[in-house]
Amino acid sequence: MSSDSNVLDLSEVIAVTPVEKHGGQRNKDGFSDIELTPISCSRFAVHYVEKKRGRVWRPGRVTFKCQDPTVCREWIDRLQERLNQEYLRPRRLLVFVNPFGGKKRGVQIYQQKVAPLFDLARIKADVIVTERAGHAQDLLQELELNKLDGIVCVGGDGMFSEILNGLIVRTQQEAGVDKDWLAAELVRPHLRIGIIPAGSTDAVSYATVGVNDPVTSALHIIIGDCQPLDVSSVHYRSQLLRYNVSFLGYGFYGDVVRDSDLRRWMGPTRYDYSGFKKFCRRKIYEGEVAFLPCADQGSSPYDQIRCTEGCLVCKQAGEKNKPTPFNPSEEPRAVETFGPGGWQRVRGRFIAINAATNSCACKKTPKGVSPAAHLADGCTDLILIHATPRYRFLGHLLKHLTDSDRFNHSFIEVYRVREFKFRPVIIEETEDEQVEDEEAGVLSRRNRRRNTRRNSVWNCDGEIIDQPAVDVKVHCQLIKLFARGIEETKQSSCWPVGCFCA
Numbered sequence: 001m002s003s004d005s006n007v008l009d010l011s012e013v014i015a016v017t018p019v020e021k022h023g024g025q026r027n028k029d030g031f032s033d034i035e036l037t038p039i040s041c042s043r044f045a046v047h048y049v050e051k052k053r054g055r056v057w058r059p060g061r062v063t064f065k066c067q068d069p070t071v072c073r074e075w076i077d078r079l080q081e082r083l084n085q086e087y088l089r090p091r092r093l094l095v096f097v098n099p100f101g102g103k104k105r106g107v108q109i110y111q112q113k114v115a116p117l118f119d120l121a122r123i124k125a126d127v128i129v130t131e132r133a134g135h136a137q138d139l140l141q142e143l144e145l146n147k148l149d150g151i152v153c154v155g156g157d158g159m160f161s162e163i164l165n166g167l168i169v170r171t172q173q174e175a176g177v178d179k180d181w182l183a184a185e186l187v188r189p190h191l192r193i194g195i196i197p198a199g200s201t202d203a204v205s206y207a208t209v210g211v212n213d214p215v216t217s218a219l220h221i222i223i224g225d226c227q228p229l230d231v232s233s234v235h236y237r238s239q240l241l242r243y244n245v246s247f248l249g250y251g252f253y254g255d256v257v258r259d260s261d262l263r264r265w266m267g268p269t270r271y272d273y274s275g276f277k278k279f280c281r282r283k284i285y286e287g288e289v290a291f292l293p294c295a296d297q298g299s300s301p302y303d304q305i306r307c308t309e310g311c312l313v314c315k316q317a318g319e320k321n322k323p324t325p326f327n328p329s330e331e332p333r334a335v336e337t338f339g340p341g342g343w344q345r346v347r348g349r350f351i352a353i354n355a356a357t358n359s360c361a362c363k364k365t366p367k368g369v370s371p372a373a374h375l376a377d378g379c380t381d382l383i384l385i386h387a388t389p390r391y392r393f394l395g396h397l398l399k400h401l402t403d404s405d406r407f408n409h410s411f412i413e414v415y416r417v418r419e420f421k422f423r424p425v426i427i428e429e430t431e432d433e434q435v436e437d438e439e440a441g442v443l444s445r446r447n448r449r450r451n452t453r454r455n456s457v458w459n460c461d462g463e464i465i466d467q468p469a470v471d472v473k474v475h476c477q478l479i480k481l482f483a484r485g486i487e488e489t490k491q492s493s494c495w496p497v498g499c500f501c502a
């Protein structure tokens with residue numbers, strides 16, 4: 001911004017509206033109840049994105065005064081014409097509101113914070129308040145989507161996951177791609193998805209916008225931001241179980257989501273209760289993880305660099321992984337080769353097996369489960385947490401509250417991978433394995449059984465996958481969000497009267 005003037009980037013203008021001389025009430029198009037004739041309008045307001053601290057955006061407004069009402073009308077028409085040329089800005093959206101998620105305030109959040117902004121920006125929104133779990137996913141298989149510019153999710157990660165799965169399944173079906181074939185090259189949906197955070201963790205919103213704020217997210221949607229995002233497919237025995245976009249967790253995090261699902265009446269605090277309970281139980285799961293490391297692309301989970309707006313790692317990955325036309329007669333995938341440069345395997349007793357396809361940053365862990373993970377690099381960070389005493393596991397968990405290196409423990413292995421598989425080893429208890437404990441007597445046998453419970457479940461963006469054995473594959477930049485990645489924080493600024501840059 002030059003010292004003697006202020007410049008307002010047109011791409012961050014929300015709307016232009018005539019201003020009543022006497023500040024009277026205006027209808028949703030910005031006109032007063034008394035129909036404004038062109039000659040009577042001598043002022044107009046430019047509504048724009050005002051960037052506050054901490055990546056929070058708010059609608060700002062600057063008013064311009066014209067001596068001649070004709071000039072005023074000319075300005076409004078010209079500016080509106082330019083805004084109409086911003087082809088990435090949505091004009092028609094399908095909005096799914098989950099009244100059940102988070103603190104059950106999804107409807108209020110949308111009506112009070114988002115709808116007025118969509119009206120101001122002249123966006124036509126078809127709003128559906130869901131009536132049950134899976135309602136949005138089912139509707140996405142049958143609704144007419146061609147006339148839309150995007151889909152908006154008002155809810156948390158679980159609701160986003162539902163819409164993500166619905167849209168991807170619909171797209172593959174229409175493209176004739178077999179979603180159950182692990183090796184299939186998936187077709188990218190053309191519709192972008194916007195997220196208005198109204199859930200409990202809201203990790204996807206936080207990791208792609210940098211803050212959990214409904215107004216900020218609404219403004220990213222209005223100006224038509226576009227952020228590609230990796231999606232992982234989760235299969236078992238040639239059957240698609242679910243698509244995942246952020247966090248996959250087996251063991252501790254799987255047990256947490258299974259337990260917390262029974263306590264949704266607690267709202268977001270259910271995770272704290274279940275997290276503490278499962279930390280105390282600290283169950284151990286034996287199994288084997290096989291994984292295909294990402295070919296060296298100059299990034300690692302131990303990087304100091306972070307995935308931010310305009311990330312070069314993601315840009316290069318996008319160029320390397322351009323979608324190839326689907327060929328139904330495509331040769332089946334090569335058999336996995338183990339060894340250097342190929343698949344690797346780790347067998348062990350684990351507290352948790354996590355995969356972070358992006359940082360999974362959220363209010364609980366502002367830097368994320370894997371701070372150096374990328375939104376759109378075609379990889380996921382596979383985090384193996386081996387059995388260890390509780391105090392050491394606690395030390396690792398506590399590091400999520402800070403910037404410190406959460407992987408700096410001998411019991412933790414982290415790999416940046418394109419694919420991985422997990423097969424549990426079921427522990428059958430035999431008589432001679434019973435641990436005799438004089439005080440506890442037979443209890444020790446029950447304790448051992450409890451501590452070596454056969455299987456956990458997978459926490460898939462907060463939804464439960466009951467099947468412990470999975471085959472996971474990352475599809476680079478499969479979908480696009482109305483976001484721009486994590487902006488480098490700037491000081492808050494306001495835009496007084498000034499000229500425009502196109």
Ligand SMILES: CCCCCCCCCCCCC/C=C/[C@@H](O)[C@H](COP(=O)(O)O)NC(=O)CCCCC
Pocket residue numbers: 156157158159199200201202203246247253256257271272275360362364365369397398400401459460461462463
């Ligand atoms: C004693 C201090 C412990 C601090 C623990 C910090 C660990 C935080 C990890 C947070 C996990 C982030 C991964 C995101 C998962 C979400 O997709 C999922 C569902 O979100 P939503 O549908 O919006 O509710 N959230 C969870 O699985 C919550 C996990 C909480 C684990 C304690």
Ligand SMILES: Nc1ncnc2c1ncn2[C@@H]1O[C@H](COP(=O)(O)OP(=O)(O)O)[C@@H](O)[C@H]1O
Pocket residue numbers: 097098099100101102103129130131132133134135154155156157158159160162198199200201202462463
């Ligand atoms: N109307 C509804 N009634 C009950 N459950 C719903 C409804 N709409 C969506 N859901 C389900 O609610 C779950 C949680 O949604 P989400 O918005 O992620 O809330 P939270 O972040 O609290 O988990 C999702 O599994 C979703 O499928």
Ligand SMILES: [Ca+2]
Pocket residue numbers: 230356357358373374375376377378379380
């Ligand atoms: Ca990634």
